[in-house]
Amino acid sequence: MKIALYQMHVIPGKPEENMRKISQWFDQLSEEIDIAVLPEMWNTSYRLSDLNQLADEEGNVIIPFLKKKAKALNKHIIAGSIAYKKGDEIYNRALVINKEGNCINTYDKAHLVPMLNEHHFLTSGEKKSTVYQLDEIEMGTIICYDLRFPELSRSLALEDAKVIFVPAQWPKSRIDHWKALLRARAIENQVYMIACNSVGYCDESEFGGNSLVYGPDGSLIDNLYYDEGTLIVDLDFDAQEQIREAIPIFNSLRTDLY
Numbered sequence: 001m002k003i004a005l006y007q008m009h010v011i012p013g014k015p016e017e018n019m020r021k022i023s024q025w026f027d028q029l030s031e032e033i034d035i036a037v038l039p040e041m042w043n044t045s046y047r048l049s050d051l052n053q054l055a056d057e058e059g060n061v062i063i064p065f066l067k068k069k070a071k072a073l074n075k076h077i078i079a080g081s082i083a084y085k086k087g088d089e090i091y092n093r094a095l096v097i098n099k100e101g102n103c104i105n106t107y108d109k110a111h112l113v114p115m116l117n118e119h120h121f122l123t124s125g126e127k128k129s130t131v132y133q134l135d136e137i138e139m140g141t142i143i144c145y146d147l148r149f150p151e152l153s154r155s156l157a158l159e160d161a162k163v164i165f166v167p168a169q170w171p172k173s174r175i176d177h178w179k180a181l182l183r184a185r186a187i188e189n190q191v192y193m194i195a196c197n198s199v200g201y202c203d204e205s206e207f208g209g210n211s212l213v214y215g216p217d218g219s220l221i222d223n224l225y226y227d228e229g230t231l232i233v234d235l236d237f238d239a240q241e242q243i244r245e246a247i248p249i250f251n252s253l254r255t256d257l258y
């Protein structure tokens, strides 16, 4: 299964320009890519105080665009997350569109970031992220700051997720935490952690790139470091099965104790 991640410089406060960038990025992907992955809040970036005007009203613009693209390109899209408006509420919403052009999973970021004052502008999700299937493989999505809460990734692994996607706009100043947390979540859950960050600035915040993939044994499969661009990785689910057989952590769980 081949996966392409877009380490994107999201243009703050410019949803149409970001849609154009993404459309061009999709169009240059080769046929062999099965899944295309986008970062967090790729329509608006962190222009939080303008989200009332900028967020996509019930996904009315972005969701039809993604469905059409997925079908035309015959690719699944882990559409990162978007600023999504419903009534008076704005959510940081992750979307999964399959290659048949159906939106098969959504998740609203549950842990809002105090350091970015997200809670002043966004409503947190009230449902946990759930597992979905692409090409018969179980997968899940968490969003950026969610990575700091191991319970959420664990809950996906207990639902049999083999892959966890992490769309993000993670700052450069804490990129050491990003790498350490991703690797820990990969090892402790024996999953592929597929982490798609952005680069560039939104006002004074600089995003740290390092879109990367850790394998189920914590090995670094590849990293894009600091430039805008595409990371392509190939996942091996037989190798994952062997890692799970060699160290059978799920059989050793003591759910009677914790």
Ligand SMILES: NC(=O)CCC(=O)C(=O)O
Residues within 6 Å of the ligand: 040, 113, 115, 143, 144, 145, 146, 148, 168, 169, 170, 171, 174, 177
């Ligand atoms: N966009 C985010 O969720 C940023 C998270 C962050 O800055 C951190 O966890 O540190």
